[in-house]
Amino acid sequence: MTGSKFASLRAMRERREQDADAELLSQSVPDAAPPIPEEPRRRVGRPPGKRSNPEYQQVTVLLHGQTYLEARKRLLDERKEVSTLLNELLDEWLKR
Template structure:
């Protein structure tokens, strides 16, 4: 019962509702002492729903900014979309990663 229900009932001209009977103190003590002696099973953590975490929150990735020509960017996006229609799904960032790794290997 809300602590304000009595005020609302009085303001509306209603009879106050009787409060529910509480448990005798012996039962409460018995339940509390029983809870202390029995181990409480911890529920297993539920996997979180929703989207999986992406690269933005992954500690191994860092967001960078680079300036490239608009026509190059457009052509790359078109090529990646064409590949995805063939069933080969690549991301722009994966392509940049591969190219940078190849460049680093070629320097050694």
């Protein structure tokens, strides 16, 4: 028995890689077309949001439940987030 239960798998992979390298070296195509550049891959999943943006700071705020509920209802109609509303209100307050 070998030292590792995965040693034979490692050896098979190394042999396969060597065979692939040897095959590439043996193929010589004098007038080969230049390789087509790959397009950048799009990331899978959600786009980065405010949480990953260093310009934003996460805070916790205690609001009256009914006030928050009414605000969320209105913000849904306007397709806005609570954080956007709070930023706008604080900016206006700071300008006074």
